[in-house]
Amino acid sequence: MPLDLLVIFPKPKIDCMNYWLIKSDPETYSFERMKKEKKTNWDGVHNYAARNHLKAMKKGDLSFFYESMNGEPSIVGIVKVAKEHYQDPTTTESWVWVDFEYVEEVKKPVTLKEVKGNKKLAAMALVRISRLSVQPVTKEEWDEVIAMSK
DNA sequence: GCCAACGTTGGC
């Protein structure tokens, strides 16, 4: 492509996508159910830090689906932002929902233990701020977890 | 089921 055309039509920035991690207690909403339903509204986030992350999500952003509480807490799959944040219709308080759609199951779940055991992931919010239910993931962390899941 | 970590609430 000639240079002047490159200026007019710059390559889409690959790094503009954001990555996230959302947690769910499988007794409340499992990844298995997400897989069946294909799409779901993410409700029940009543924490300001988590809500702010929901608000920062853009359509098309990818997120890990993490199952907590039961069995071996692990990253089990990948979902995508289908609809950006909107007012939680069940309350007048300023909580928001985001719609996610199913993307894929990872080949091998990445357990919390493995994440904690990987030095490259020492800065991950999952390790440092364990209670945060919606958290950002860097591109490097994303790639590392993907590599571990294969 | 225990408990540590953390967020929120409310008295002062």
Added chain:
DNA sequence: GCCAACGTTGGC
């Protein structure tokens, strides 16, 4: 605006 009390999350 501090901080104790309390509630919730989530690993173990």
